[in-house]
Amino acid sequence: MILKIDMTSDIPIYQQIRNQIVFGVAKGNIKAGDSLPTVRQLANDIGVNPMTVNKAYALLKEEGIILIDRRHGAKISNLGMKGNAFDPDFDQRAELLIAEARMKGASRQDVKMHILNLIDSVYE
């Protein structure tokens, strides 16, 4: 499994791991029933401590995206992710993105077109 981890990013490593797995599953690149690499393996691949990967996996487990057993490691659940899609957190993050785009000069139409394309690319 290829995860791109930016060691210089503001985003903590464990969050990056989590985010990329969420994205990979949503996009269909990783499917329900697929196994994820073991904690030790992924840690080795990325070059981080196993506990860092473990933190990502624990998050994913808590969110419902993965199921874990001790012998076989983590695999993708077919139940999706817990929670409401459109909660206040979603709205706040989306609104901030939109606001920043507007402040950087994007028109309403630009933002709409751009985001609709992103939605289509995630759902394709």
Added chain:
Amino acid sequence: MILKIDMTSDIPIYQQIRNQIVFGVAKGNIKAGDSLPTVRQLANDIGVNPMTVNKAYALLKEEGIILIDRRHGAKISNLGMKGNAFDPDFDQRAELLIAEARMKGASRQDVKMHILNLIDSVYE
């Protein structure tokens, strides 16, 4: 100026201040030429240390949203925010939002409608 700061949030206080000012300007609630409260004043209003507010203002200054002079404090610039609206950061954040919504069961159409409404509400 009323800013809502959630002291329990994961998001650092200075980021919340910054975010709300960006949003307020993008939404038109705060206009180019408007003055922001002084660092000391806003810190007092919110109940945080002035250096925390100063960090937010320094960010906003760096981003181009505010202009600062030592006598009169911060005011909103009319130049908007530096940077490209649709940079890789925008796309990554948007894609993650979309991916999470999908994982929580939202259909493509649901996501489109919801976000288009948010865009309209920001731009109104």
Added chain:
DNA sequence: TGTTTGTATTATAATAAATGATACAAAAGG
């Protein structure tokens, strides 16, 4: 000069992130 503003500086404390090392428990397979 006095006042007000942002900014700089120093130091401290708390929290978060990341790590290393080790050990334990669970679950299978031989």
Added chain:
DNA sequence: CCTTTTGTATCATTTATTATAATACAAACA
């Protein structure tokens, strides 16, 4: 049963970030 492999727990340490307090300085006016 023993061995292996897996996640998990635990402890300790280090580093980075956030937030603070206090103080002082510089800038820009009235």
